[in-house]
Every structure is written in structure tokens, then in C-alpha cells.
Amino acid sequence: MISAPLPAITVLEGLERINASLDTASAECHTEVRTLQPGGARSELDLAQALERSQHFGVRGIHMRTLYQHTVRHSYGLHAYLDRLADVQLEVRTLEELVPRLMIFDRTVAYIPAGAGTRIALELRDPDLIAFLTAAFDCFWQHAVPLHEPLPEPAGPDGITAIRRSIARLLVEGNVDEEIAHRLGLNIRTCRAHIAKLSAALGGSSNRAQLGYQIARSGILDEPRPAGQAGSGGTEGGA
Structure with a gap:
């Protein structure tokens, strides 16, 4: 049968x-x-x-x-x-x-x-x-x-690391802290620490709108993204 x-x-x-x-x-x-x-x-x-x-x-x-x-x-x-x-x-x-x-x-x-x-x-x-x-x-x-190879170029000539550049991109797209943390595999406290350091590197900002303006004005998102970055970001199990 x-x-x-x-x-x-x-x-x-x-x-x-x-x-x-x-x-x-x-x-x-x-x-x-x-x-x-x-x-x-x-x-x-x-x-x-x-x-x-x-x-x-x-x-x-x-x-x-x-x-x-x-x-x-x-x-x-x-x-x-x-x-x-x-x-x-x-x-x-x-x-x-x-x-x-x-x-x-x-x-x-x-x-x-x-x-x-x-x-x-x-x-x-x-x-x-x-x-x-x-x-x-x-x-x-x-x-x-x-996994056994180092990540490319941890920071650009502006001193902003690849992870903070990615956070900047997601901020400009309008994502809230929780969504940014989820997409990058960070916990929320670490994500917010990166945002604070990004803000400081760009001269400081009092609110999210001002930070977005500073990001756009800085030109950091105009640079090519390093290799090894793609897509957007849960079935449990597997390797």
C-alpha cells in the first residue's frame, strides 16, 4: 500500500x-x-x-x-x-x-x-x-x-564602529530601541549604550530627532558597509 x-x-x-x-x-x-x-x-x-x-x-x-x-x-x-x-x-x-x-x-x-x-x-x-x-x-x-576569522574593519576612519554604524542606519529608518536590539542580536541595555556612544561621537544630542539629523549630516551612512553584513533580523533547536 x-x-x-x-x-x-x-x-x-x-x-x-x-x-x-x-x-x-x-x-x-x-x-x-x-x-x-x-x-x-x-x-x-x-x-x-x-x-x-x-x-x-x-x-x-x-x-x-x-x-x-x-x-x-x-x-x-x-x-x-x-x-x-x-x-x-x-x-x-x-x-x-x-x-x-x-x-x-x-x-x-x-x-x-x-x-x-x-x-x-x-x-x-x-x-x-x-x-x-x-x-x-x-x-x-x-x-x-x-567564525575563526576576525571581523573586517571594526571601526572606520571616523572612529565609529561597524555595529554603531548599523545602529545609526536603523535609527534613521525609524526603528525603536527594542527593534534595533532584536535585529542586531543585542540586549536592550547594550543597544542603548551603543546609541549613547554614537550620539557622543557625533557631538551629543538631546533627542532622537536631533540624533537622526546628526547622523544624516555626518555622512557616516554614505560609506560602503563592510563585508559580512546583510538582511534583517525566531524555530528553536538545531546547531
């Missing part, structure tokens, strides 16, 4: 069902996994689940590629996690900004979040949609910086 094909799109509600589906996809994977993990340092629980799911890939010869944001480079938990995956064919790169989470197994099934939070996800099996997501991941990958 021939089994019915799986749905092109399945809505997964609740962390238990999401993790069960990810476990199945991991167990059935044969060749490659692509994961895109935005945000800053990940929690111990997330890393423990990812480790349990990923450490079996080594003996099966599965190749993993994972994208994080630049801010994870200072996460001791993440580096300890990667050290425990030494036997896995794992490549890690970072970007300044990323789109929401994405996981692709064997170009057969993919997972993306549905709405805010992590409690609803979409399981995707449509070949054309997966091909599109795979191409998007590969585009991000080509612009990303390998």
Missing part, C-alpha cells in the same frame, strides 16, 4: 510537537543540514537540545552549516557547544543581521517560525519553497564571515 504524501505545509503548535518533528527530521537526515540562528547568545537549554540533536551527525557523515549573528562570537557557551561537536562536519559563519530562524534538512524538509515567539512553527515540504529557502540561505552564507 502506497502511503499518502506528506502535506506541503504543516502547522506545528507547541514546543513538544515542534521538537518531536525536529528530532524526526534529524534522525532521517542523510547528507546535509543548514541552520540559521538569529539573536545573541543562546540559552543553556537551547544549546543542550541542539547538542543532543546534532552530535549524532558525525558518525553519519552529515555536513552542517550554521549561521549566527556577530554578537555570538563572545559567547563562551556557544564555543563550548561547538567544541563538543568536534567530530561533526560543521562550518559556522556569522553576519551582523539575519532573518528569522530557518532549518533545512537534506533539501527535503524545512522549518520556519510562524509569528512571534517560538511556540508555533511551519514544517515545509514543498520542493519549490525549499529550493527558494536554500538559495536564500546560500546567499547569506556567501556574505558571512567564518
Whole structure:
């Protein structure tokens, strides 16, 4: 008896069902996994689940590629996690900004979040949609910086670091502090500290409108952005 094909799109509600589906996809994977993990340092629980799911890939010869944001480079938990995956064919790169989470197994099934939070996800099996997501991941990958390589040019000739230049761009676009922090994988206090230092570097400002004017007048956004930056910036799990 021939089994019915799986749905092109399945809505997964609740962390238990999401993790069960990810476990199945991991167990059935044969060749490659692509994961895109935005945000800053990940929690111990997330890393423990990812480790349990990923450490079996080594003996099966599965190749993993994972994208994080630049801010994870200072996460001791993440580096300890990667050290425990030494036997896995794992490549890690970072970007300044990323789109929401994405996981692709064997170009057969993919997972993306549905709405805010992590409690609803979409399981995707449509070949054309997966091909599109795979191409998007590969585009991000080509612009990303390998984890073992230093980031390019931490500060321009004006003394403003790349992260503050990105904050300046998002400020001019009208984003509030919380959205800027989310997109760059920063906590809100760190983000606001960068904004204060950006303001000081441009001569000080009493309000957001004045800071926007100073940014525009300074010309700092007219300079080419360093390599390793792209896109905009949550399904839990994966590497």
C-alpha cells in the first residue's frame, strides 16, 4: 500500500510537537543540514537540545552549516557547544543581521517560525519553497564571515564602529530601541549604550530627532558597509 504524501505545509503548535518533528527530521537526515540562528547568545537549554540533536551527525557523515549573528562570537557557551561537536562536519559563519530562524534538512524538509515567539512553527515540504529557502540561505552564507576569522574593519576612519554604524542606519529608518536590539542580536541595555556612544561621537544630542539629523549630516551612512553584513533580523533547536 502506497502511503499518502506528506502535506506541503504543516502547522506545528507547541514546543513538544515542534521538537518531536525536529528530532524526526534529524534522525532521517542523510547528507546535509543548514541552520540559521538569529539573536545573541543562546540559552543553556537551547544549546543542550541542539547538542543532543546534532552530535549524532558525525558518525553519519552529515555536513552542517550554521549561521549566527556577530554578537555570538563572545559567547563562551556557544564555543563550548561547538567544541563538543568536534567530530561533526560543521562550518559556522556569522553576519551582523539575519532573518528569522530557518532549518533545512537534506533539501527535503524545512522549518520556519510562524509569528512571534517560538511556540508555533511551519514544517515545509514543498520542493519549490525549499529550493527558494536554500538559495536564500546560500546567499547569506556567501556574505558571512567564518567564525575563526576576525571581523573586517571594526571601526572606520571616523572612529565609529561597524555595529554603531548599523545602529545609526536603523535609527534613521525609524526603528525603536527594542527593534534595533532584536535585529542586531543585542540586549536592550547594550543597544542603548551603543546609541549613547554614537550620539557622543557625533557631538551629543538631546533627542532622537536631533540624533537622526546628526547622523544624516555626518555622512557616516554614505560609506560602503563592510563585508559580512546583510538582511534583517525566531524555530528553536538545531546547531
